[in-house]
Amino acid sequence: MSRVIVLFAMLALLCATAVAQRSNTQAADSVAIKQAVLDFAEGYYSGDVARMERAISQDINRCTPRDLPQTGRTAPTYSTYSGLIENTRAKVGALDDTARHITVQILDIDNDVANTKLISASFVDYHQLIKLDNQWKIINGLSSPGTSLPPRMKDFKPEDERAAIERTALDYFAGLYATDAKRLELTINPEFSKISLVPLQQTGKTSLRRQRAEAAIENALAHVGKQDEEYRDFSARIIDITDGLAVVRADAMVSYEFLQIYKSGGQWRILNSIAKPRTDFTTAQAMTVIAGDLMPDFTLPIYGGGEYTLSKYRGKNVLLVFPRGWLGTTWCTYCPYQYLELEKRIRESDLKAKYNLEVAFVLPYNTDRVKDWLEKFPEAMTTLENVKNPQPQPPTGSQQADYAAWARKAFPIRFSVKKDDPHTLIPVLADEKRTLSHQLKIFSSFWDGVSSEQNRATVLVIDKKGVLQFKYVGQMTEDRPSVDYILDFISRLK
Secondary structure (H helix, E strand, C coil), rough: CCCHHHHHEEEEEEHHHHHHHHHHHHHHHHHHHHHHHHHHHHHHCCCCCCHHHHEEEEEEEEEEEEECCCCCCCEEEEEEEEHHHHHHHHHCCCCCCCCCCCCCEEEEEECCCEEEEEECCCEEEEEEEEECCCEEEEEEEEECCCCCCCCCCCCHHHHHHHHHHHHHHHHHHHHHHHCCHHHHHEEEEEEEEEEEECCCCCCEEEEEEEEEHEEEEHHHHHCCCCCCCCHHEEEEEEEEEEEEEEEEEECCEEEEEEEEEEEEEEEEEEEEEEEEEECCCHHHCCCCCCCCCCEEEEEEEEEHHHHHHHHHHHHEEEEEEECCECCCCCECCHHHHHHHHHHHHHHHHHHHHHEEEEEEEEEECCHHHHHHHCCCCCHHHHHHHHHCCCCCCCCCCHHHHHHHHHHHHHHCCCCCCCCCCCCCCCCEEECCHHHHHHHHCEEEEEEEEEEEECCCEEEEEEECCCEEEEEEEECCCCCCCCHHHHHHHHHCCC
């Protein structure tokens, strides 16, 4: 027992030491990052060339967007390494200590990459810094007028811009990984520059690789780096916004980028980026769930209140249905029928008790969209009845007549449903962030000839032990398994 106690004590000491070392490293990095930004600002204002040289990388790409009242367009002005050094030497921007009003904010530190915000009298800069040879250097900059000058954009309201900024970042990734050159051209500045840090095993050093707009667009035209749509799972987080400038972190499945974005002519464009690989990405994340394997657990909000956690239903069979959803201009006509049929059977025959079953539907939308889906059931059923019984009656043997006959056979029940019917027997889960839909690789923005955010129609049956026993992913309306088929399958589960 004493040996075990000693072992645990040693492990605890090692863990505490590792945490302390990480904390010390982060603290040291914070001090060094702040000092580099102060060297940039104070070096420039005081004419101290040595401080400016310490602060900036020789590969620095610093841009000041200047709006031209004559045309309403924006002319980016760039400061090079030599330009910053020589302007500092010439004391072009010299100011007394009391007039500088310097504040440094560290916005984000990600190991060897940092984002900062420098506020001062003559300029406000977003800086991207990288750690090379154990030294922090400013590599990218995006600048606007300082606190002693009029703002670049009058009446600029950051909160009003958040949606547009996030959309720009997401569209950029969509263009990048779908290799859509036109989409890229709409989101990146013609002088866009992306940095990738490349470790060199031969020397232990890190080199920088820049990719410009032309290379990004040419790669897209050649479909270099294209990913299947199922793997295009993107997110964007705004780090900071000020005066027509923004810093954003955008995540894809295998990489992420820190973006510097500015507004020009009413549009947000990406100027600078630092790209890094996702080290937390695993093979399991790249694989969808396979019949015969344990179904991954998940928790999603239920429309109307509460949460649905799959693992809470161990000991029961679980039927998960993913309707197709929105078709760009309307909801899928046939998807509500399966919900209403299951709802009818639960209400009339104690279906859940008979099959030891829990049922849930999943839509890749927020609760407002789920509400709209449920409220549109009457319209969908009216449309379905018109498909089953078209007026005027089509000629016997025509394609329309044959399709109507198929619809009457596939959807025999005529439902009388109202907009405000509660639909509480079967929970509808709001997969707003598409976490589960992306994991199952069923979310698509283009399917069956329709451009829309939608799921491929999918049915999953999970047994009492949590193992996926049945998996259907649909390609068309006609091949969806019937409720009778699904229930017969469930009845034969052990």
